[in-house]
Amino acid sequence: METEAVKLWATMGAIAVGTIAPAIAIGMIGSKGADAIGRNPEAAPKIQTAMILAIAFAEAIAIYALVVALIIKFV
């Protein structure tokens, strides 16, 4: 296979596989967060802040995969 074709496959593979785990992680964080708020609505602001922070960390992993895909495609 020529380099151009391999590059395209690599781009697709990087972003496709790289977003599976962060998506599952964000879903689990959101679900546990919603559970916690349901149990203790008074602590909602604290739980919300911690949840948003954890989601940002998990999303960053997907962004790393995206950056690798973009570098493969455009550099």
Next chain:
Amino acid sequence: MHEIFLSAEPLFFIGTYPFTNTLLLSLLAVGVIALAGFLLQKRYAEVPGAAQGVAEIAYEEFASLMDSVLGDRKKSEKYLPFVATIFIFILVSNWLGILPGVGSLGIEKKYLSSETVTGEHVSSEALAKEDHHFTPLLRAPASDLNFTLALAILTVVMVNVFGIAAIGAWKHISKFLNFSSPINFFVGILEFISEIARMISFAFRLFGNVFAGEVLLVVIAFLVPFAAPVPFFFLEIFVGFIQAFVFAMLALVFIAIATVEHGEEH
């Protein structure tokens, strides 16, 4: 389709230093923030008007958000200038980067195939007989890895400086260099590595989000130029705000961890 470059395109060179289009827009962002600050300060009134009212609400909200992380108002007021500046700077940069004209107004250069445009990544399609090359005049600052990396390094360095200022140099260094037991020594090394990893993660989180947003807007505008880009612009407004917020909140959380002695957490 408009060609996408990972690195920012230089507009001109000062010696060997490339003055890029992202640098230009970040200077404009600084100008906007400085102007807003100056006007707010000049028109200060005991009974606040609309603009000052909004600024006071924003300050109060931000301070109570920091209270919930740091624990007490005095600490919030000490670190609020740094954290709020990071938030405002990244927010204004991101939002200025989606204005019409950014990325679309630029300089078109015609050149012969024997010449190459200095400092540009020239793709194979551009080496035609007589071709033209388009350089946008403005580009979202956070889509340049230099901008985000600079902010990330600054943030990590400042977190450590705040830590040293709050608990003293020896206690701060003993979080990383701990000879009390082999396991603690290893944990100290890991902490040091995680500081470096934080720099990388800060830089790439912001860069990835903004650059991917730019690529998304270019692709959507190419596919369906009428009406379809509107929800994506809403997405970009939202993402710009969230990324600024996340950067500032993470900096705040790391400051909160760094300014507390090792055994005193929780």
